[in-house]
Amino acid sequence: MAGSLPRVYKQQLYREPGLLSEADRRIEGLIRIYTESFGSSNEIRIFSAPGRTEIGGNHTDHQQGCVLAAAVSIDALAAAAPNGKNVINVKSEGYPDVVVSLDSLAPRAEERGNSAAMVRGAAEYLANSGWSVGGFDCVLQSKVPGGSGLSSSAAFEVLIGTIINGIFNDGRISPLEIAKAGQYAENMHFGKPCGLMDQTASAVGGVVSIDFEDPISPKVERILFDISKYGYALCVIDTGVYHHDLVDAYASIPSEMHSVASYFGKSKLREVPRSDFYKALPSMAGRISDRALLRAMHFFEDSDRAVLEADALREGDIDRFLALVNESGRSSWMLLQNIYPDKAGTEQPAALALAYCDHLLGGRGACRIHGGGFAGTIQAFVPLDILDRLKQDIEKVTGEGSCTVLSIREIGAAEIISFE
Secondary structure, rough: OOOOEEEEHHHHHHHOOOHHHHHHHHHHHHHHHHHHOOOOOOEEEEEEEEEEEEEEEOOOOOHHEEEEEEEEEEEEEEEEEEEEOOOOEEEEEEOOOEEOOOOOOOOHHHHOHHHHHHHHHHHHHHHHHOOOOOOOEEEEEEOOOOOOOHHHHEEEEHHHHHEEEEEEOOOOOOHHHHHHHHHHHHHHHHHHHHOHHHHHHHHOOEEEEOOOOOOOOOEEEEOOOHHHOOEEEEEEEEEEOOOOHHHHHHHHHHHHHHHHHHOOOOOOHHHOHHHHHHHHHHEEEEEEEEHHHHHHHHHHHHHHHHHHHHHHHOOHHHHHHHHHHHHHHHHHHHOOOOOOHHOOOOHHOOOOOOOOHHHHHOOEEEEEEEEOOOOEEEEEEEEEHHHHHHHHHHHHHOOOOOEEOOOOOOOOOEEEEEOO
């Protein structure tokens, strides 16, 4: 995905009713806080990175599989300017201030699990890739809720990379390279194993079909698709339980999938032919954990399913697409088993939300676990004629304001010009 950083007017990003006026207030607030924190500057620039929604390919990216994802209308927004120092300062609403010295960019144990690790990691990756990295001051405000399944961490990482791209590299770094910087930061500095889907969707924008068979140069194809034209709304429903203590649960999925790949002398399941896996299944049973085998089965099915979903969108076959989304949801529940963690006991809010949403849909639309799973959000494609009623009913279980209607953002990470 070659190409320069999009430099756009705010009207191009915030098209939904109310979003533009809200963006004006956010930008005004960011500049005010920047001035209060770092002093006035005539070099302040505004950058945006969207959240993402995973549509197909649940936990397939880290095994070099195929996924379908999209950038969404809620974003992380930043006011930033160079400071002439070798330090990155980040003030982020609701989080401790981040100060990262660029004198040494190697991972630091004391930063694992916090925002400084993401900043340092993105800077290290870009510097090691030959790009210019310098100090800047930044005030950041995100509408992407942490733990929501909309990838607040990827939006943050992509935003930091985009600031470095815009200020120090004249926007010449490709969206895919920005995404790789974010993934590197999360894997090597933050300490969370993840694939490249979240960062790619945020950096590129729109609906994207991604094939990670070659992880160095994945195939990324944008698909023009507007779900509302087919009479459906895209919703995410917050189940009220968050991701913060679930790193081990997430890590178990790539670890167990790797154990299956290792049986064949491979490092990723994509390197294992599906036919070889099923032929060897009887001999693996009892030698590899049952759950690992089930999760491998999910990978083979859901990676292929993501390709079929992309085909259905290209062809405008909404019924086929929704049927595939439902199949993916069942696979995540039965095979991948990421609806609730092992320690959940009798508290299973995501499972309850999914079951009730399926009941409310009454055989129409589709619903599935969203993103990493175990907590956070579920995703639903809801017929417009029952949207208001479903939203009202599901929120009686998941809480007022928990059902958010999203739109797809066609532009990924970008710099906003003429923002006054």
